[in-house]
Structures are given as structure tokens and as C-alpha cells.
Amino acid sequence: QLEDTLWAGLTDLHIKTPMGITAENLAEKYEITREDCDNYAYQTQQRWKAAHEAGYYTAEIAPIDVKAKKGKVAMAQDEHPRPQTTLEQMAKLAPVFKKGGTVTAANASGVSNGAAAVVIASEDAVKEHKLTPLARIVAYHASGCDPSIMGIGEGPH
Numbered sequence: 001q002l003e004d005t006l007w008a009g010l011t012d013l014h015i016k017t018p019m020g021i022t023a024e025n026l027a028e029k030y031e032i033t034r035e036d037c038d039n040y041a042y043q044t045q046q047r048w049k050a051a052h053e054a055g056y057y058t059a060e061i062a063p064i065d066v067k068a069k070k071g072k073v074a075m076a077q078d079e080h081p082r083p084q085t086t087l088e089q090m091a092k093l094a095p096v097f098k099k100g101g102t103v104t105a106a107n108a109s110g111v112s113n114g115a116a117a118v119v120i121a122s123e124d125a126v127k128e129h130k131l132t133p134l135a136r137i138v139a140y141h142a143s144g145c146d147p148s149i150m151g152i153g154e155g156p157h
Helices: 005-010 019-029 034-053 087-091 125-126 147-153
Strands: 065-069 070-075
Touching: 019 147, 034 087
Parallel strands: none
Antiparallel strands: 065 070
């Protein structure tokens, strides 16, 4: 069976609802306005810009070459930040998921794929391979919430 992985990644699999609708549900439940969303998104863009200019991400991103139509392209930073965006520009965009809604292309997270790796090893393996641990797992926790408002899901406390 052929599956649209983009749609699958943007849809809550339990209730078959787009993630943007779950955000709209939260906005309605907690009386979050479109202006609140735009202001938060704008602030986030400005924080990214300051962190980027200060070099905070330099050690966190491993540049790679990606094949493109015109040869190789070096991918060395996140493509989604738009620090040049203004609140006035954001206000002109129409809501995406609901008429009169809060979620727009400017205040929603970008559709992206990323890669990350975590190596977990036993104490014996660390010694055997002469590794230097960066962290230690001392506990873990799982929790959940109503999938229709999945963006509010709690974390460990």
C-alpha cells in the first residue's frame, strides 16, 4: 500500500486529524489569539537570529553536501528560520486550517526532516570501548494527553 508520508507526518495517527487542527483546538480552549501566535512566532524568529549570530548552533550542526539539480549544495544551517519576517507581513497571511483560525504559514513550524543520533551504552561497554559519556540516564517517564490537543502533552515533572 502506498502511503503519503508527508500527510502521515502532519496528521495525528490516533484521530486522523492534521496537527494544525490540534493547534487550533488548543487556541480555542485556551483563548490564544492569532496575534498571540504571530507575536510568539516573531519573538522566536528574533531569538533564533540572535543565537545564530552568536554562534550557538555552530557545534550542533554537522554540515553535509546534498545532491541538487545544479550539483551539490552544502547544508550547514536550518532552512526554516525567517528572521527578516515582520509582524505586518505575518498579519497578511490567511489561516491555513480553519477560517478565522490562528495557524498560518508564518507562525506554524516548518515541514522538515532532520536527523539525530543518540548512542546509549552500558557502563561495561563504555569501559570496554574507552568512551567518554556525555550524560547518564537516571530515570524516564512517559505520559500522554487527549490527541485532539496533542500539542499540550505534558513532559516529565
